[in-house]
Amino acid sequence: MIKFYGTSKSRAARSLWALEELGLKYEHIPTEVAKAKSPEHLKINPNGHIPALDDDGVILCESMAINLYLAEKYGKNSLWPASVEDHGRAYQWSFWGITELEGHFLTLLSHKMFLPPDQRDEKKANDAINALKAPLNVLDAALKGREYLLGSNFTIADLNVAGVLTFGTYVKFDHSATPALQAWLGKCHGRDAYKKLRSIA
Numbered sequence: 001m002i003k004f005y006g007t008s009k010s011r012a013a014r015s016l017w018a019l020e021e022l023g024l025k026y027e028h029i030p031t032e033v034a035k036a037k038s039p040e041h042l043k044i045n046p047n048g049h050i051p052a053l054d055d056d057g058v059i060l061c062e063s064m065a066i067n068l069y070l071a072e073k074y075g076k077n078s079l080w081p082a083s084v085e086d087h088g089r090a091y092q093w094s095f096w097g098i099t100e101l102e103g104h105f106l107t108l109l110s111h112k113m114f115l116p117p118d119q120r121d122e123k124k125a126n127d128a129i130n131a132l133k134a135p136l137n138v139l140d141a142a143l144k145g146r147e148y149l150l151g152s153n154f155t156i157a158d159l160n161v162a163g164v165l166t167f168g169t170y171v172k173f174d175h176s177a178t179p180a181l182q183a184w185l186g187k188c189h190g191r192d193a194y195k196k197l198r199s200i201a
């Protein structure tokens with residue numbers, strides 16, 4: 001039995017997306033960000049964060065690790081690529097998403113919507129937008145002339161990177177300067193499993 005902890009209004013969204021893509025049955029415990037450090041949740045993830053997964057006693061934290069695990073275990077004919085070389089590329093893009101993009105998006109969101117208005121700094125928001133230009137151009141170049149990051153199929157590499165780019169949707173991030181990225185992101189976010197997240201706590 002799979003138990004999943006975390007809400008769709010957090011980084012847990014990307015793992016809920018993976019669970020939905022894979023069509024897995026799971027018990028959803030919608031632990032909110034504010035409850036991530038509760039004594040009950042610390043027993044599941046001692047770091048005090050969401051998401052967390054309990055797959056029949058295999059307890060994992062870290063959204064990217066959860067997704068790569070789920071894809072490899074349950075997605076051999078769907079999200080998980082066939083070759084070892086493409087496993088390497090899936091790891092690369094997943095880690096790239098959280099190291100090259102995520103921090104800048106969080107800074108942007110903090111100064112556009114999370115912080116109380118009097119603590120928001122427009123310059124920090126603009127610096128984050130500028131810092132995102134180089135990695136987003138890298139992604140755009142990688143997507144030119146191909147449907148998805150690893151070729152013609154949507155895989156966990158796409159889900160993990162598009163999952164990080166979900167942050168941008170909160171502030172209607174303008175991707176028009178990177179058309180290949182924009183077209184690819186539209187396809188990823190147009191998937192039924194992604195759209196289902198709206199109806200999940």
Ligand SMILES: N[C@@H](CCC(=O)N[C@@H](CS)C(=O)NCC(=O)O)C(=O)O
Pocket residue numbers: 010011012033034036037048049050051061062063064
């Ligand atoms: N690297 C972790 C980050 C997890 C994380 O920081 N989650 C936030 C919610 S988006 C959280 O639990 N915050 C609550 C807290 O730190 O108290 C992952 O990707 O799973």
